[in-house]
Amino acid sequence: MATMRTPIESGVPDNKQYLHPLMLKNYGNWKYHDRPRPGVLHHVSHTGDEIWTVRAGTQRQMDLYTIRKLCDIADTYADGHVRFTIRSNIEYMVSDAGRVAPLIEALTSNGFPVGGTGNSVSSIAHTQGWLHCDIPGTDASGAVKALMDDLHAEFIKEEMPNRVHLSTSCCEINCGGQADIAIVIQHTKPPKINHDLVANMCERPTVVARCPVAAIRPAMVNGKPSLEIDESKCMCCGACYPPCPPMQINDPEHSKLAIWVGGKNSNARGKPTFMKMVASGLPNNPPRWPEVSAMVKKILYTYKEDARSWERVSDWIERIGWPQFFEKCDLPFTKYLIDDWRGSRSSLNASTHIRF
Ligand code: SF4
Numbered sequence: 001m002a003t004m005r006t007p008i009e010s011g012v013p014d015n016k017q018y019l020h021p022l023m024l025k026n027y028g029n030w031k032y033h034d035r036p037r038p039g040v041l042h043h044v045s046h047t048g049d050e051i052w053t054v055r056a057g058t059q060r061q062m063d064l065y066t067i068r069k070l071c072d073i074a075d076t077y078a079d080g081h082v083r084f085t086i087r088s089n090i091e092y093m094v095s096d097a098g099r100v101a102p103l104i105e106a107l108t109s110n111g112f113p114v115g116g117t118g119n120s121v122s123s124i125a126h127t128q129g130w131l132h133c134d135i136p137g138t139d140a141s142g143a144v145k146a147l148m149d150d151l152h153a154e155f156i157k158e159e160m161p162n163r164v165h166l167s168t169s170c171c172e173i174n175c176g177g178q179a180d181i182a183i184v185i186q187h188t189k190p191p192k193i194n195h196d197l198v199a200n201m202c203e204r205p206t207v208v209a210r211c212p213v214a215a216i217r218p219a220m221v222n223g224k225p226s227l228e229i230d231e232s233k234c235m236c237c238g239a240c241y242p243p244c245p246p247m248q249i250n251d252p253e254h255s256k257l258a259i260w261v262g263g264k265n266s267n268a269r270g271k272p273t274f275m276k277m278v279a280s281g282l283p284n285n286p287p288r289w290p291e292v293s294a295m296v297k298k299i300l301y302t303y304k305e306d307a308r309s310w311e312r313v314s315d316w317i318e319r320i321g322w323p324q325f326f327e328k329c330d331l332p333f334t335k336y337l338i339d340d341w342r343g344s345r346s347s348l349n350a351s352t353h354i355r356f
C-alpha cells in the first residue's frame, strides 16, 4: 500500500489522495498494459486486478459548465475519478470492462472525442495564451482549436508511424516546448519604444538584464530617462516586453508564425531532440489560421506517407536528410531556416552572465 507523502508548504499536492482506489492499491505493481482500441488503455496488475482508462480530448481552457459536465460523466459512467494528461486530455478510470462502451458513448455524445493514445495525433500542448500570460503575440487556443478540428480523424485513430506531438507557442520564448511539429510566433521587427512611458512604467535595470543578447542600453531621450535598442543585435524575441510594456513588439503585420519540426522531450527509444525551424513568415490570421493549418497538415501527411513504422518525425528527417525533407514537403529552403548558422554561438548567451 502506497503511503502519503509528508505535507510541505510548497509544490503540488500529493496526487495519491486523488488516485482511483485500484490504482493506489497497485501503485508500482503493474504487470503489463495494452490498448484494446484507440483511446483506451488496459492495465493488468501482478495481483490480477485490471483497470481500463478512457482518454478524451478537451478544449483545455474550460468554463464551469464543461467541468461540471465532465465530472457528472465521471460520477455516472466511471468510478468518480479523473486525471488530466499534460496534453489536456482527460482520463476516466473504470474497474469493469463492461463500463467502457457506455462511458465512450457518453463522452462522444457530449462532444468529447475519445482517442489520443498510441500512434495518434494527440491533443496539442498549447501555451497559456491571453488568458494567463502577459505577452502573447497570437491566440494559442484559437490556433489549436482550428487545427484540431482539421485533425480530429487523426486523434481518434492510431494510424501514424509513431505518436505525433504538436505544440503551439504564442511568443518566441516558446513555453509550448519541444514537439514533432510546433507552431511558434515569430516577431520580425525590434520593439517600438514609447519613450514618454518608460520612466514611469519600467525598471530599466530589469529590462536591460532581460535581453538575452544585451541589445538594450539605458539612454536619455527628450530629456527623460529611457532605453535604446541596438537593432543589429536584437533577435526580436519579445523578452523585454513583459517587464516594460512600452517596448511594444506585437504587430498585426510583422508578428508572423513559424513552423518548427523534429522536437522530442522524452528519452523513450532515443535521445531528446531540439526542433528546427522549417517555415517562417506565415500570416497570423485569426480566427482560423488557414495558412498555418495547411502547412502543418502538409508536413504531417508527408510524414505519415513517407516515414517507416515507429519513426518519430525527428527519426524520419534524420534518415532522409534535410534536403529530402524540404523536397518531399514541397517547402522552400532559405538560409534562415534550421538554425545551424555559424554565428549562433556568439549571438546566444551561453552562460548566466550578462555580456555587453
Ligand atoms: S509561449 Fe510565450 S506568450 Fe505564450 S504563454 Fe508561453 S511565455 Fe506566454
Ligand code: SF4
Pocket (backbone or CB within 6 Å): 190, 191, 210, 211, 212, 213, 214, 215, 216, 229, 233, 234, 235, 236, 237, 238, 239, 240, 241, 249
Ligand atoms: S526583443 Fe529580445 S533581443 Fe530584442 S531587445 Fe527585446 S529582449 Fe532584446
